[in-house]
Amino acid sequence: MMSTATITFTIFGRIVTINPSNSFMLFGHVFYWYGVIIAAGFLLAVLYVTHYSREYGLTSDDIVDMLIYAVPLAVICARLYYVIFNFELYRENPGDIVKIWKGGLAIYGGVIGGVLGAFLFSRTKKIPLRPLLDVGAIGLLIGQAVGRWGNFINREAYGAETALPWKMGLITKTGINYYHPTFLYESCWNIIGFLAIHFIFRKRRKYDGEIFLMYLAWYGLGRAIIERLRVDSLYFFGTKIRVSMALAAITCLVSVALLIYYAVKKPDPAKMYVNLRNVKASGSSEAAADR
Numbered sequence: 001m002m003s004t005a006t007i008t009f010t011i012f013g014r015i016v017t018i019n020p021s022n023s024f025m026l027f028g029h030v031f032y033w034y035g036v037i038i039a040a041g042f043l044l045a046v047l048y049v050t051h052y053s054r055e056y057g058l059t060s061d062d063i064v065d066m067l068i069y070a071v072p073l074a075v076i077c078a079r080l081y082y083v084i085f086n087f088e089l090y091r092e093n094p095g096d097i098v099k100i101w102k103g104g105l106a107i108y109g110g111v112i113g114g115v116l117g118a119f120l121f122s123r124t125k126k127i128p129l130r131p132l133l134d135v136g137a138i139g140l141l142i143g144q145a146v147g148r149w150g151n152f153i154n155r156e157a158y159g160a161e162t163a164l165p166w167k168m169g170l171i172t173k174t175g176i177n178y179y180h181p182t183f184l185y186e187s188c189w190n191i192i193g194f195l196a197i198h199f200i201f202r203k204r205r206k207y208d209g210e211i212f213l214m215y216l217a218w219y220g221l222g223r224a225i226i227e228r229l230r231v232d233s234l235y236f237f238g239t240k241i242r243v244s245m246a247l248a249a250i251t252c253l254v255s256v257a258l259l260i261y262y263a264v265k266k267p268d269p270a271k272m273y274v275n276l277r278n279v280k281a282s283g284s285s286e287a288a289a290d291r
Contacts, residue, residue: 002155008169008176017171020153034150035101041146042071045139052138055202056131057274065125066132070117074110075100081109085234085243106234107144108244114140130208131273137215138197144219145190151183158182159229180229189222207267213255220252 006019023032046067050060082104083090083097090097118136122129151157158168159180167178197214205211227233227245234243269275 002170002172005155006171007155008171010165022153032101033153037150037153038147041143044146045143048142049135049139053135055274056135057277058131058135062127066118066121069121070114073113073117077113078105078107078110081106082234106244108247111140128208128273130212133209133212134205137212138194140215141190141194145187145194148183148187157230157232160231182226182230185226186222190219193218206269207262208272210262213259216251217255217259220248220255223248224252
């Protein structure tokens with residue numbers, strides 16, 4: 001089985017072989033590396049988002065409260081997305097649907113669930129949705145970059161066979177085959193997107209929702225290209241259309257169109273939520289000083 005295959009890479013002319021276990025024992029319990037890595041990516045994303053929340057007019061409490069809405073829906077939708085378009089794997093054993101620790105979470109399903117959770121939170125707490133999506137988008141890039149290494153441990157989400165120098169070899173009882181390490185492509189793509197947004201575009205944000213549109217455009221472009229290389233794509237029922245590739249291409253095109261539209265329209269930065277909050281706070285301070 002691929003899940004237990006030995007992994008090999010050729011690095012600088014030297015062959016490196018590893019065979020990481022899918023799980024480990026701790027205090028008498030079995031823990032799966034996939035779940036641990038996903039949790040680590042989530043924790044890093046939360047730490048980042050809460051640290052920079054003030055730049056978007058939000059508080060760390062706002063972020064934590066939003067996560068109460070967003071995380072459960074993100075996990076549920078990520079699993080549903082995978083199961084719906086891969087139902088033949090669960091038709092005979094529906095109980096396996098809940099075993100998310102063994103893999104099978106679709107990122108786009110998670111994004112959809114997370115956005116839905118953020119929307120419900122914004123409506124409940126009367127906080128604008130777009131600044132929540134902006135700061136959350138950067139967290140998504142962090143979580144996705146780290147989380148893809150869970151696919152590496154599970155020997156999944158790799159691409160078609162290739163002879164390129166950076167190929168990944170999987171050694172099984174029947175021999176060795178070399179594949180595109182698409183999990184690595186996507187992880188690196190997300191890291192580049194995170195660095196660009198954090199160091200270049202974060203401070204230049206001109207309107208609420210801009211960072212989220214950049215995320216959708218950047219991730220959509222990369223995913224549309226990388227998805228074409230994968231051998232485990234989810235397809236629309238009875239068709240040869242790759243679900244995530246189509247969704248990635250659509251979100252990328254729509255986001256780029258909106259970014260161009262707002263670049264021409266030139267929204268007033270003073271109307272951003274953080275600036276409105278700062279003006280309100282300044283007015284309250286001046287009023288208190290006059291008393």
